[in-house]
Amino acid sequence: MDLLHAVFVDPVAQMISAPDLLAQTVWEGFVAGVLYALIALGFVLIYKASGVFNFAQGIMMVFAALTLVGLAEKGVPAWIALGLTIAVMYGLAVGVERLVLRPLVNQPDIILLMATLGVTYFLIGFGELVFGGNPKSMITKELFLPSGAINLALFGGRVQLQKLDIAAAAIAIVMVAGLAVFFQKTRIGRALRAVADDHQAALSVGVSLDQIWVIVWFTAGVVALATGIFWGARSDVSFALQVVSLKALPVLILGGLTSVPGAIVGGLIIGVGEKLGEFYWGPLLGGGIESWLAYIIALVFLLFRPQGLFGEKIIERI
Incomplete structure (x- = not known):
């Protein structure tokens, strides 16, 4: 009875x-959830275009952030460094399409999956060679990202909102909403869904796989850059930051691998859920709930709704 009281009452x-x-x-869970959704969005976009989970998305986030900071350290003005970093991510998208994806058209999904692992370790090695392994500080002031906090009198107390968190949430919401509309309502979005369903069939009706893949990988790269900037501003920019991308896994399981709205909802559920769990139930288990609660929630969803809240339920007839 005491245990039930401690857990539920x-x-x-x-x-x-x-x-x-x-x-x-x-609020803190909401901000984390929006950033998780932004990470998950990169996975969703590439999965919708290639039908395979992109393990390189996490290191793309780190690589983009390191490129931005590295250019700034070389004396490049912040906004020029940002533009050059976007150009680097476009070059990465073209390189992946030409050297990795194009030779593997119509190959089994496991081949594409292993290819994204290869891209991951290439970027890790190349990034360490160019930028070194030491943590770096994000150039928040140079990018005119706000600092400080806003204190609100609320519910008889005070709620503190970090200005950086407000900016991160606002920009992430705009990006997620814009990309959702773009890929759901435009011709490119329809072509993307056709490519995801069947590469050969998409080619037969005139869809250009190379253009679609470059667009999608470049978009995922820009999303990775935005995510890297805000997560890097909350901590240091280092290769350890790619661990944050693992939180996209439960987000995708909840929302569905093929759903942009699902990435948003899944991110908010995970973000708010883990913060509430850590603050109110963490003391019962000695703390640390935030590091594993998301995976427990994802496991429950896998047992009862494996396609996620908004994912497509695929039935194969034999």
């Missing part, structure tokens, strides 16, 4: 007695 009582702390926790 005490946390709810804390939420009711201190609504300002609840609001603070939900």
